[in-house]
Amino acid sequence: MNRNIRQGCLLLTVLLICAALHAQKDTAKQKSKYETFFKGKKFETKKGTITLHKMNGKVYFEFPVKLFKRHFLLGSVAEQTSHIEEVAAGEQAKDPLAVHFTITDSTIYLRRSDFSVRSEDVNIQEALRKSYADPVIGAYPVLAYTPDSLAVLFDISSLFLSGSPNMDPFMPVGGLAGRNSSFKSEGTVLHEIMAFEDNVSVSAYLTYLVNKTFFGFSVAENMPVTVLTKRSMLLLPEKPGVPRYNDPRIGIFPTKFVQYDPKQDAVKEIFFANRWRLEPADKAAHARGELVKPLKPIVFYLDNKFPATWIEPIRKGVLDWNMAFEKIGFKDAIEVKMYPQHDSTFDPNNIRFNCIKYAPNLTQNAMGPSWVDPRSGEILYASVYVYHGLVDILSDWMAVQMGGANPEVLQKKVPVALIAEALRYVSAHEIGHTLGLMHNMAASSAYPVDSLRSPAFTRKYGTTPSIMDYARFNFVAQPGDLEKGVKMTPPLLGVYDYYAIDWLYAPVYSAATPEAEVAVLDKKITSRMPDPYYRYGKQQLNGNLDPSALTEDLGDDQVKSTRYAINNLRYIMKNADKWGKAGDENFDFRNNLAFYVVNIQYYWYWMHVVHNIGGYYQYEKYEGDPYPAYRPVPKAVQKESLQFLLQSLDSLDWMALPVVQRNINNFHGQADEYIRRTLFPYLVRLVALQTTLSESKNEKDGYTRSEAIADVFQYVWSNSKTKMNRSAIQGMQSALVDILITGSEVKKGPVVNTLSFADLEQYEQQLLLMDHMANKYSLQHETVQCSPALLSLLGSSAGEISGFEFLPRIKADGGNISHIYYQWLLESRKRIQQLIPASSGDTRLHLEYLLLKINKAGK
Template structure:
């Protein structure tokens, strides 16, 4: 214990001694001075160290190994891990842009179409407020205020502001404070702009995103646009009506979003003339000159301006400032690429006639161009989709302020070649030995692909379907070699006029395809793209253009008739027809189908499982159904022509009584004479099924019964009408002819008679007694199923009645029906004929006649089969009228 204390005292003594020695000989004053100097030296050494600069918010965001940036002339994109930032220059605040989305890659092309923008691009702008917030707004471009500036600003501020879409906090300024940084991760990983197809018609597609399957991918920036790619994972359910076809199927998609800066200097807009079929962008106008808010439209077109305006004024051919360049997908089969390029370049012949050369250009996807991306809004591409869909389409996207087309796409599905194969065979094999094979020869396929793609290119140039074009030519002219060599099958390739099914075996030198471009097509391009250097404004241009159309009035070659979307009324504006007389064209076509069917086994030999022949046979049946339905549209038909006030043409003109009556009788004759379809030598190889003639007879009789709605309207406006009474009398005698004449019933008789009573049963709904009978009309009675419609290739809208079931509300109806010079197309909506509809009375009259007739035939029929059939029909009729005293 003592030793420990001694050891502790030693260092304390030494420490004390050292402290005294170090201060020995110095006064207290001197010691303090020395201490002060030491502190000064210490402070000086400390001040010599450089001060650490404060880290900016910009650097804090991006000084990380995860940071990836891409800078273009427009803006800079930054990706940091799973976050995405936009660096927006302040000079672009308030500038208009398009934000669109395209599918780039997918695991299933049936759910997702690469190259197609499922959603219309957003028309947006960014605004910047108080150094803290950036707003993304939708541009309110639909309104045109033609009032004084002060009032216009007041109206816009109070009533037509740009609606808010997104709000972003400013994360940082760049180093010179010329741009702001915002976090846009949610915009590019969220549910906006789903790349999954939305379905259509009976099909609905519901894609549920998996949050853990969403991941940012590539970012790119260019001179006037930026791109962001994002991976998505979905569970997809597909329904047809209430039936589930696909349930929670996995789908992976790479979506590419593009943000494109719109031109600051806007294109001069052009006003439409509804007598030509041009796509439009709808607008509204408030003006002091009128006592109402006026609807009008601007046509959709590319900005086409001459490089040398002075040379253009002299009538010389010049190149455009900006040509329309198309890029052809490198995924196409090599053999398709050349005909596709020809389809693009074909339109140059129309542009050359108005003084422009090399407008349309076709290039393959560049191999070594880092700036090129087919999913970029900036590029217009023709895309290949490896799908069994038999279709192609040509959508375009515009600047909503002017109608300027900014970008377009042509989508070509693989199995368009299957459709072409079937078209060419069933429509031209009677006269063209080249197509009598399982696989079309290259020259036939090339010219057909060129036609299909050229049609879609026409859409991307702004041209709508002109379904009335094919009715301009006399049917017999389509058998003339000289006529068809000059004009093809139709004045417009924008019609659905395919190949020359009128030409007969032995018609030498007849052209079988539509023209390269029709006269209507060339006129439409002239109207749409002629440059007017002397015109001061759009109004002066329109005066010139209106006169051009006035000069063509009355010439069927330049007549435009709208595609019938909501109702089928005009028999000259339908798809898949040729010539001015559907009965004559149908007769020629049916003659050819009989010839082709008779040689089907002979011409198609390399087909051990008979599957190709079966598909061709079904195409023959479908083609026959079209010929018959083309004639049905005459019954109750009304010719609809958009006419300018004061024009000699009639805007509404019923099909004459004689043609309607002849058409009904022709169709009834076909129903009794279509057993040629049941060729056992052909159909015997296809397996178990009922006869095609039976299915077709059922479909056609329903269409005939449904035509009564059009007869009501047509007779109401006609001076010499085919009355509803006359129609039902002809229908009664045609359907019940076997009973009236007391002959043996045929298959056609049984199907037609059962069909008529089934239609009446649904229509009349008698269970509630006479009151129920009077109030029980339903628009869906007797309508064929979607499967039947699809089987015969008929348009889903063909059977719509007079109740406007496809029009959502009265406001939409009015918008759709508003048209006039300079505004819209006013799609013809169904007309409600309930107040003038005598269908009920006529069916009651038929019921009374039938009861008497069937009572007689049930006891006195020519054979047992007929007797049993009439007894069944009588029983059905008595069930319908149970409780009703007649």
């Protein structure tokens, strides 16, 4: 070895020794810094997937370096509340965020995990990272490393002790109600830390200032609301579950992303089906067709604070789904356990546990949100919230929907057995959501109306092919049908529900990849398409265009079913005072019943028929499917619907029965006049607007606006009318003349035929209030609450996510039709001039006044 080499080796040795000494010094320094940080201080430590420290009102993470870039779900649940009408204990108001931690130099960054764009091509994926970088939502200075350098310490208090729009505890409100909140930092108190093998949680009292409005008027300003909030971080599986590609022709919640595919040189939206990772414990036995238990069943814990009579029906509703899982070879796929009494590791607000929670407030609702792995659609955690006020609305529903056939429900306290049956249905419906099933609003329109009065049919099929529809009770059944054996309630599970579980959870052993499954899954859908019992109909949140996918409806003929329904309302009102006396000394029950019948249920039934006019039956269509994308409601059905609606307003005397009127105080004057005054102008305006699209798209069998207005005119001015009283006739005539004057534009004012839907719905405050109440009493908000991110995911406008969006409201511009209004205004003048000579008294004055209005408008 020459001298230069020996000198080089010696220098290298010296450098290595110096580096080692320096590393030892740094390690000792870090160790000293970590130990010094806690030395002599009082603190609490919880060890789990992340070690948590609670000290001096702050939260510290001891974060394992191996978990950097691993993904978590971050979510929030309310544990306690100062205002139960604003936030209920146990609620999860927002969907969780996917997040991960990174470290750069001496700073830890919390980033949103963006899975919205993907590619299997390495180069494209790298390019996508530059355009879709994960945004930073929190930064935390490194305080120290643990002595073994396997974890890093930092203060993460700001994540858990501050307000965040993504984790605030307030559910969305809708209709005529408004609410906004602002975080008040001085009302924050750290409460508890918890750590487990796959998640950690921090509880804190957070205070907000809340402002509320109703009908545009302020009802609360800067109201302090304090909520004990538990925010949790759940470590996602290192390897995502095997996904299943979704299909818009069946109602399964989707997880969406955009796929860049270099093989096809295309960019396309991909949807995975949300589902639990349900795998057979014995795959070979399951493949042979044997009934086997799952490797990991879905376990729900049931709140022991529920009223005693609720527990068993709720439990049964959960377990009813095992019937569907057994059809595909899974035994005891779902289990129900009561909250453990003496288990310190159990916490119903910890995301390790799927819970069915009792919320003791007056909210008339139940809902079932879930947490989903955004990489695969795997459901990781789910809860169901059941509010105490649910029983009130169930009692109301039974009274107005079943009361004609079953007077037992027309009393202040509905029999326990009937309430139990209703609770079982609600429980099963919400569990359906937690399993991945969306609402199927077309299901209840599949059965022939008269079959709903058949004992044999209803005992076999119930009232609907799917409990995931809003089909509550059998309002088609008439007095005497119950005694014949007609079933008044939905089935435990409908034929569609069995089909949906089979499509979503049955393993496809012949397919090695999710892509290979598609052909098998497609055949399961197309083979059932000819059968209306298996049709899926999307929920319509932005207006109802498809009359076969409504809420609260029954049967395949809206006119026929609504005729039966209104007959029942007549019967209920006629007998309510007699049947509802028990325990109702202050008329509280009968007051509520009469109000509900007139202001809510009648309106709801009536609106079912309204949507036939100008409506379309819509289908999600693939190439080769037997149905068109849309099919207009036949002209004959539209005309029949308009005639029925006019006739129903013509004969409202049953709402003003003296036996009812003298004991109640919930009407604005005469109930019949109030309803007619509100709904008739709405109907006429709607006819002109809603038939616009139908007329333009239905060339052969279209019901034109001109024909519809003519039909209204003929009905109102017909000489054969004998049922309506004089006041009713005059009210409809006056309203029609006003609409024709405005629509013809002979007098300055709003142009009727160009009204938007929003303008139309604001025609009268009474109509808005009725619409608000009908939506409230039909659990409309349950749609959104079952997954709070649905509105952003599924879209609020047409075409945002093709196939999976809620049905949009479609607007059509059919051009100005003022001349049509003018034509019928002239006809009205002619008819009035013919009628005046033969009239006298108040009727003559009424007609002369209308003639004066028309003549003045034309000047």
